[in-house]
Structures are given as C-alpha cells and as structure tokens.
C-alpha cells in the first residue's frame with residue numbers, strides 16, 4: 001500500500017528527493033484494523049524514512065521520530081502554526097490562538113486560559129458528575145451500549161455547553177459537525193462544517209455582547225487582547241475553536257481507553273480493585289492513546305536532519321508517536337499502571353500551544369472511569385461486533401459496542 005515509488009510522480013515538488021516520496025499515503029484513507037491508530041502510525045514509522053513526503057491531500061511531509069516531533073512542535077521560528085491542518089486552510093477562518101505564533105499568540109491564549117483554571121474546573125466538576133450519573137443510569141440496565149454515541153460523545157458536548165452557558169438541547173445539532181470537523185477529507189466539506197459551527201455561535205455571541213453573563217462565552221466576548229476587543233472574525237474563530245477543540249478529541253480518548261479495558265480484563269480488574277490507580281492510569285492512557293495529528297508550515301527554506309524543506313511546505317507530526325517511541329519510554333506499547341512518573345507524552349502538544357483543555361480532559365476521563373467502574377465493573381466488546389476507528393486530523397474512535405451482565 002505504501003512504498004517508496006520507482007517512477008517519478010509528476011506532482012512531486014522539485015526539492016523532494018524521490019526516495020522520500022511514499023506513494024499513496026493518505027491520512028484520511030488508512031486502514032485501522034484493531035481500532036488502535038497508534039499501532040498503524042507505528043507501522044508507518046517503521047516502514048518509511050523518518051521524514052517522508054506524500055503527494056496526497058495537496059502534498060505534505062510527515063515526521064515520525066519522537067525527537068523531531070518534539071522539536072517541530074516548539075520551534076516556531078521554522079515551523080509555524082499559521083497552517084497546521086491538512087489540507088491547508090482546512091478551517092477557512094481565523095482560529096486564534098491556535099493559528100498564531102509567539103509572541104502574538106500569548107495575548108490570545110491569555111484570554112482563554114482562565115476558562116481552564118483549577119477554580120473554573122472545580123466549578124465544573126458537579127456538572128460533569130451529574131451528566132455522568134444520568135448517562136450511566138440510562139445505559140447500565142441495558143446490559144450493552146454503543147459507547148461512542150451513547151457515552152463518549154455525550155459527556156464533552158454537555159460539558160462544553162455547560163461551560164459556555166448554552167442550551168443542552170443543542171448537542172444533537174453539534175455532534176455530527178464535530179466528527180466532520182476532524183474526519184472530512186474534502187476541503188469544501190471541512191470548511192463548510194466549520195462555517196456551520198460558527199453560524200451556530202454567531203447569535204449567541206451577539207446576545208452576550210448585549211447582555212453579559214458569567215459564563216465562559218461572555219468572558220471571551222468581553223475579553224481584550226493588548227487592551228483592544230477582538231475583531232468579529234477573530235472572536236467568532238476563537239469561540240468556534242473552543243467548541244471544536246474539546247469534542248471529538250475527548251470522546252475518542254475515552255473510546256480508545258474503553259476499547260483497551262474491554263479487551264484487557266486483567267487491567268480492568270486491577271483498576272476496579274484499586275480505583276486510586278485511576279489518576280496514574282489516566283496519564284498512562286494519555287501516553288498510549290495519542291489523538292491529534294497536527295502539523296506545521298515551513299516559514300522559510302530549512303534543511304532539517306539532512307532533508308531540504310521549503311517555505312510553505314506542510315509537515316505533519318502525529319503526536320501519538322511520541323509516547324510510544326522506545327527512545328522515550330521502555331516497552332512503549334504496553335499499558336502499565338505502575339510506570340515511573342512523570343509519564344512522558346505529547347498527546348496534548350508541548351510548548352506555548354500545549355492544550356489548555358488538558359486538565360478538563362483529564363478531569364472528564366478520571367470521573368468517567370471512577371463512575372463507570374463502580375457501576376459496571378466487568379464489560380467486554382459485545383460479541384459479534386468489531387470496534388471501528390478512523391484516522392484523520394485526529395485518531396478517532398467511531399464505534400465501540402460494549403456488553404456486560
């Protein structure tokens with residue numbers, strides 16, 4: 001499927017040597033046989049040069065070594081955030097702070113950071129627990145559920161809507177958009193999806209402008225960067241980023257964790273017997289189940305590890321590969337709840353853009369594990385079903401039927 005090609009592909013830019021071109025590598029069309037995307041990424045890494053080029057999706061580089069991923073994430077002088085999705089201009093709108101490099105990035109980031117402070121998260125804990133209790137009450141008596149749709153997607157959207165002071169009923173409209181946002185291959189579909197998310201938020205933003213409230217949406221709407229209110233397009237882009245950032249990512253992380261537990265009874269029994277292991281287990285899952293397949297755009301021509309990169313080239317850094325690299329951690333594919341701390345991973349990025357929603361995601365995962373395992377301590381993949389995952393701008397869990405007595 002993916003081999004260095006013998007014949008020159010006319011789409012290959014002149015600065016890309018033929019031996020670095022991997023034919024047919026399309027992140028939106030990768031097979032994910034065991035619903036375990038990091039394994040797929042690892043095979044890609046082992047079969048190809050550490051930095052390779054594909055002509056699919058507009059053409060881009062892929063860097064698979066942990067050391068390179070780490071550097072590319074933080075070296076904004078060479079690798080800019082101005083374009084970090086595939087294909088380029090995937091959003092079709094500004095999305096501060098994620099599309100800005102330091103130092104411009106700092107002021108925008110400061111505007112959203114308070115939404116994820118320990119105090120703000122403590123205030124959200126009750127809402128999260130309430131949603132979880134309702135969810136588990138609903139599914140537990142059934143003896144089975146499709147975990148992704150019934151649980152994993154429901155929790156983060158409710159948390160987001162609660163944070164932003166928006167109606168819970170809107171979840172049904174937003175959820176399909178959240179999937180398309182990370183998984184659509186066609187530029188036109190991904191841009192339209194983002195525009196629909198933005199359209200949804202427009203009148204809510206206007207309402208907060210006229211009547212400030214105490215929710216996060218109002219804080220952002222009335223926030224200032226360098227003493228100035230945000231222009232309308234940036235404000236809309238920032239709110240849409242907040243909406244898009246924490247849905248499919250959190251849901252997929254939960255899906256991969258539950259797929260793992262459903263297929264590893266000894267690990268499941270260990271967590272059930274000792275729930276105090278949940279915080280450490282959560283970090284270990286974050287390492288093993290990285291989600292984001294982010295990227296960067298070259299600011300200028302730059303020779304990196306002997307590879308000539310050109311200004312305007314996109315380079316993708318599947319950050320799940322960092323935590324499962326032997327140079328970073330021993331026995332990287334094994335899930336070990338007793339691994340030496342701190343557990344190294346790049347699943348939430350590194351440096352100035354590292355995910356501000358990380359603590360929220362951590363809280364949601366920990367509370368889910370605690371509540372679920374106390375109510376449904378034994379479960380498996382439902383016999384006759386096969387978990388389904390996809391790879392796109394995120395590693396995404398699509399379907400996971402679970403059953404229990």
Ligand code: HEM
Nearest residue numbers: 097098245246249250253291292294348349353355357361
């Ligand atoms: C398991 C869940 C999550 C994962 C794996 C994840 C992953 C990431 C990664 C890798 C980045 C950095 C991207 C880069 O360097 O190119 C990032 C940034 C970001 N994430 Fe998350 N995220 C998660 C949850 C959330 C949540 C819950 C929210 C908000 C509700 C959120 C909002 C953001 C925002 C706003 C940024 C941009 C930060 C900046 O540019 O300074 N994320 N996320």
